[in-house]
Amino acid sequence: MGHLTPFLRIASMLLRRNCAVTLITATPTVSAAESSHISSFLHEHPQVKHVGFQIIQLPHSKQDDPFYLQFESTRRSVHLLHPLLSSSSPPLSAIFADFFVASSITSVSTKLGIPHYLISTTSVKFLCLLAYLPELISDPAKFDHSFTEVEISGLTPFPISSIPPPFKDPNHLFTKTLLQNSRALSKAKGIFMNSLQCLEAETLEAVNNGGVLSHSLPPLLPIGPLELYEIKTEKGQYMTWLDRQPAESVVYVSFGSRTAMSREQIREISKGLERSGHRFLWVLKSSKVDTEDKIQLKDLLGDSFLERTKNKGTAVKGWVSQPEILEHPSVGAFVSHCGWNSVIEAARRGVPVVAWPQHGDQRLNAEIVQRGELGIWDRKWGWDGDKELVCGEEIEKKIREVMGDEKLRKMAKKVGEEARKAAETGGSSEKVLSEVLEFLQK
Numbered sequence: 001m002g003h004l005t006p007f008l009r010i011a012s013m014l015l016r017r018n019c020a021v022t023l024i025t026a027t028p029t030v031s032a033a034e035s036s037h038i039s040s041f042l043h044e045h046p047q048v049k050h051v052g053f054q055i056i057q058l059p060h061s062k063q064d065d066p067f068y069l070q071f072e073s074t075r076r077s078v079h080l081l082h083p084l085l086s087s088s089s090p091p092l093s094a095i096f097a098d099f100f101v102a103s104s105i106t107s108v109s110t111k112l113g114i115p116h117y118l119i120s121t122t123s124v125k126f127l128c129l130l131a132y133l134p135e136l137i138s139d140p141a142k143f144d145h146s147f148t149e150v151e152i153s154g155l156t157p158f159p160i161s162s163i164p165p166p167f168k169d170p171n172h173l174f175t176k177t178l179l180q181n182s183r184a185l186s187k188a189k190g191i192f193m194n195s196l197q198c199l200e201a202e203t204l205e206a207v208n209n210g211g212v213l214s215h216s217l218p219p220l221l222p223i224g225p226l227e228l229y230e231i232k233t234e235k236g237q238y239m240t241w242l243d244r245q246p247a248e249s250v251v252y253v254s255f256g257s258r259t260a261m262s263r264e265q266i267r268e269i270s271k272g273l274e275r276s277g278h279r280f281l282w283v284l285k286s287s288k289v290d291t292e293d294k295i296q297l298k299d300l301l302g303d304s305f306l307e308r309t310k311n312k313g314t315a316v317k318g319w320v321s322q323p324e325i326l327e328h329p330s331v332g333a334f335v336s337h338c339g340w341n342s343v344i345e346a347a348r349r350g351v352p353v354v355a356w357p358q359h360g361d362q363r364l365n366a367e368i369v370q371r372g373e374l375g376i377w378d379r380k381w382g383w384d385g386d387k388e389l390v391c392g393e394e395i396e397k398k399i400r401e402v403m404g405d406e407k408l409r410k411m412a413k414k415v416g417e418e419a420r421k422a423a424e425t426g427g428s429s430e431k432v433l434s435e436v437l438e439f440l441q442k
């Protein structure tokens with residue numbers, strides 16, 4: 001969902017600017033959330049032409065991560081797109097593609113004689129790490145204990161503990177897919193970034209004006225925060241519950257679409273929330289892929305917790321409308337895995353974040369949250385922690401801190417104001433997108 005969501009948002013931004021949009025999605029999808037979002041989007045936007053692109057699935061074993069497999073299968077199938085697109089009417093003027101297919105989309109756009117742009121679903125900092133990946137991996141000594149930081153010339157170094165653990169294994173499927181794509185980033189006309197000047201000014205400046213990674217990266221085009229699009233669905237009960245809560249009083253807790261916390265960790269979170277005394281809205285998952293998520297809420301949390309906290313909080317199993325929740329005036333803080341979309345959605349309204357990264361780019365994102373004064377992060381929270389469980393007392397402490405620290409809340413609000421300014425007519429992000437569309441019309 002971290003990839004599909006920004007694409008649907010950009011598709012709707014293009015529609016609002018009178019572009020004709022063809023949406024190409026990989027079939028079959030991995031999760032039920034993807035299938036239902038694609039259907040609802042097409043239902044709400046009947047003018048979009050849809051190509052359900054049948055990908056060739058790779059042989060795999062049960063241990064393989066279904067999302068990583070989907071990325072690699074899609075990457076390897078993309079060269080087959082050309083015949084499906086060559087007779088498009090009106091003819092296509094550009095392709096906007098995911099960076100997970102950067103290596104294979106080049107041949108398609110070249111054959112069609114049109115430019116391609118990439119859409120990065122990550123921070124600028126993480127994209128820089130991806131561009132640097134071939135160099136990082138070519139020297140295994142960089143993972144020695146003597147190296148504590150990743151140093152990319154021209155950028156502020158960051159701790160080696162912040163890189164995704166699979167990067168240490170060049171034979172890992174995720175690393176292999178990213179390496180292929182990383183080498184092709186420079187072939188794109190530009191890379192759209194769902195990021196904000198105020199969160200990543202230094203890195204953006206280093207790449208676009210300082211020539212950092214200039215052999216590996218084309219211009220970066222910051223267009224964040226992406227505009228939200230509306231899907232008319234029935235209002236969830238959690239929204240009605242939020243409507244009844246005082247302003248900025250609720251802690252929203254969610255760890256994204258692919259993280260299922262262990263039973264032990266869930267117990268500690270429940271302790272922390274209850275002991276903090278604050279109101280909460282907690283979204284839970286019990287398996288990585290939603291189609292396999294069959295456990296009931298009461299089996300995860302126990303009847304007594306639900307009964308004791310029924311006047312203080314609400315727990316939800318399954319999909320919620322997160323952007324709507326984060327835009328709601330009752331929400332006062334967000335305990336988040338720091339998926340990049342979640343970070344930018346929090347930034348849109350200046351909701352302070354308690355960062356709790358789980359995998360992938362999320363430790364780097366947590367660092368951006370902390371440095372950008374959008375929230376707080378205890379570096380022990382995440383995969384480099386010295387213990388596996390974060391205990392209830394620590395969770396309670398962090399929640400009290402984020403809800404009680406006026407300075408922190410003010411700083412987060414400032415980020416929200418900057419985000420609003422960037423997105424409004426005449427704002428920096430709006431200008432970047434208009435310029436690309438003008439170029440394509442020539």
Ligand code: BUP
Nearest residue numbers: 001002005256257258319320321322339340341342
């Ligand atoms: Br879960 C969930 N409702 O219940 P990220 C997520 N979302 O609207 P991810 C919902 O999915 P990775 C839910 O608002 C965001 O736009 C959320 O993207 C939305 O994390 C998107 O935050 C999730 O980037 O990706 O999907 O876990 O693990 O790859 O970072």
